[in-house]
Amino acid sequence: MTSQTADGGRAPSMQDVARLAGVSLGTVSHALNKPEKVSARSLQKVLAAVEQLGFVPNSAARSLAAGSSSTVGLVLTDIDNSLFVDIARGAEDEARTSGHALLLANSDVDFKRQESYLDIFDEARVAGILFTPLNASLEGVDRVRRHGRRIVLVNYAGGRQDCCAVLSDEEYGGYMAARHLLELGRRRLLFAGGPEEFHAVKERRNGALRAVMEAGNATLEIISSRRLKSDEGRKIAAEVTGRPADRVPDGILSPSDRIAAGVIHELMARGLRVPEDVAVIGYDNNHFATEVAISMSTVAQDGHKMGAEAINLLLDEIRNPRHEHRILTLKPRLIPRESTLGPSGRPVPEEDGRLPLEA
Amino acid sequence: MTSQTADGGRAPSMQDVARLAGVSLGTVSHALNKPEKVSARSLQKVLAAVEQLGFVPNSAARSLAAGSSSTVGLVLTDIDNSLFVDIARGAEDEARTSGHALLLANSDVDFKRQESYLDIFDEARVAGILFTPLNASLEGVDRVRRHGRRIVLVNYAGGRQDCCAVLSDEEYGGYMAARHLLELGRRRLLFAGGPEEFHAVKERRNGALRAVMEAGNATLEIISSRRLKSDEGRKIAAEVTGRPADRVPDGILSPSDRIAAGVIHELMARGLRVPEDVAVIGYDNNHFATEVAISMSTVAQDGHKMGAEAINLLLDEIRNPRHEHRILTLKPRLIPRESTLGPSGRPVPEEDGRLPLEA
């Protein structure tokens, strides 16, 4: 246990370990990487020397010599949105079971940062990259792929078919949300907020539209907004409640939980009852969705699974020489809670404090 | 602009660039790293060759040869707590201005993961590590420091003086929170929730106690809880509201915003008015603190600044041979909002949707 301080400055190398253990360099490497290829005696000598010197393998040297690394890079859009947190966790859990470490980079919704992190992982010759791209040019994807880097897109793929991707069926999510409101008897629906340029927003809106069309006797009004934050929801709610009673929507769906939260609070502040007067449903199942005044109904994308599946696709691409690119589209799930069901939708907290994700 | 596909499999190396540019290996390296040391003609030839080959430097080889890397690793406790998100952003912003990339690792409140990520950064010979440790053994810190790795502790230091750290004055934060309630005329205070083993919880409680002592004519009741989640807040609120009126607290402070959110919602559900009957204040200024029914008063630690300062300490340790370890303790700030001030505390959203952090 007596690791010694960096004596002489230089950290101990495998060569030092070999010397101390009285074996060759190659044997040390074998002992450390494929112990079964080495006699018990050598193994033990090596391990003892490693311990005594406090040897730490140099992963730069390793990946240079081996020509590859075992870490996987994940470039995230926005660490502040719990969907991405879930994706990161799912990826991390899955990567870990196969002995890969997951390093994160947060582009913070900034295109230049996003590209720069892609390059960093590219330069580091990581085993592969998981990438949740902004709704923008996917040139970075081409760039790193040209260098032979493996990459899996998550959450958005801009229609690309030439690499693996894990997506969420946004249209269906919007459909479910609207359908849910319709089934509760709501007829004057409002799709509240979101910039139409966002692929996800547009798809969700399309889905909602489809549900309303199918129903026949209902309407869908659309009010868009520049961003997806809660104050946009407040503004929209303020606007619609100022109308004559027969033009106030009785069901509001929003492409983000944040907007929905704003809507709910503003409605309540203006004396409307949720869901009796207006039912509200959000999207994303953000972790705060149960911290609002009344727990929010929402559409959940299983971020954890998205991350895990993305890792699986990546691993197949790494290990399977006959790998073929696949696009996985996961179905989101409806999670009705109080904001559409009323008190009966009150979730029962589980022992670990997380909420059951089943509808 | 014609980068070619990985011809023959191998990615182009500096050697290839040198050959194509008609200069030596060393010149390519110089051209890329210290362009001012190279003639304009060579520089241009090199750049052209780089472009043509689609050359990407191999950072493993670089850091092996140079003996150091320029990336900084940040091992985070919990990516799901917005304090850590802020820390990551602050660190990232600051690191970027000095040309360092910031890679994140999320230990997800798991000691083994935390240690494993420390080792990964250690093995990668990163320029330095920023570390928000769990409230547990700091052996990992010793381990990596023995290997000569630089490390700065953030948010918790377990009393260590032998490395740089950026902390928040938890005791003072608790003091401010309690003081705020007292100044609003509240006298029967409740400190709601939190496991006493957490250093931060204990300190905040101590601060609250000090404020109450100073005031003289007030009391502080303490109810602890196993975790820091909102349902604990609901339970506690349910319990205290069942009491005879003169034993119901008129001011509640909690060591986490999540608990405070639970408290607020349960109080409201039981017909109590916040803040008229009970004023509530949380801690952390989590990003959802303004998404709850009424915006929450809270104590904010400036995570962004913590991250930025941690990077600065690290950079000094890297660059300054006469570096001395320093512990920076930042003062948290009180952010009164509706849950203590009533409607007048309603925040005015700024243009970018974030709330002003000034009290």
Place this chain on the structure above:
DNA sequence: GAATCCAGATGAAGCGCTTCAATTTAGCAA
């Protein structure tokens, strides 16, 4: 015109590891 200088360019050494061909050792049957 010789001596001096210096920006630039060069080439080789070496960073710490993996890997592979070559070699040694052990294991065992005849």
Place this chain on the structure above:
DNA sequence: TTGCTAAATTGAAGCGCTTCATCTGGATTC
């Protein structure tokens, strides 16, 4: 004992880069 195979070990080559001592040639000086 011999011969043969399998297992274990060795040593060297080389991954792609930085760096440093060395060299080159043109400009500057007297």
